[in-house]
Amino acid sequence: MEKQPFTPQEIFNLKLETVENRLMNFYEETQNSSTTIQLVLALRVRYQLGAEEFALALKDLVRYLFKRTKASRTMKRFFYYFVDYFDAKEWKMLRLKLFPVRNFIEKAKSAVKSQIAKFLPTETAVP
Secondary structure, three states: OOOOOOOHHHHOOOOHHHHHHHHHHHHHHHOOHHHHHHHHHHHHHHHHOOOHHHOOOOHHHHHHHHHHOOOOHHHHHHHHHHHHHOOHHHHHHHHHHHOHHHHHHHHHHHHHHHHHHHHOOOOOOOO
């Protein structure tokens, strides 16, 4: 098991610059996207607790991880916590990348519903 770059106390007490440097160094050394995403999520919690400077901490790294690395279970699990890191077009593309089966099922449902609707009688007005 690899060494974590932070203790629980450090992740909620260190300055933004220190946290960003250590987390970037951690990712560069380990290339562990799952742990990196979990640590950035902890920074999102810190932001939600009132640390405004952590609003979009490590935005470039998060965008890189979701766009350029292989989708992992952790990325899929925490994907929706990072919605404000991406614009609408990027968000849609990432959803297709991370959840291709879910998107296929939604499209199949809509196609089946439209086919069924063709055969259902339409209501006509009685004079």
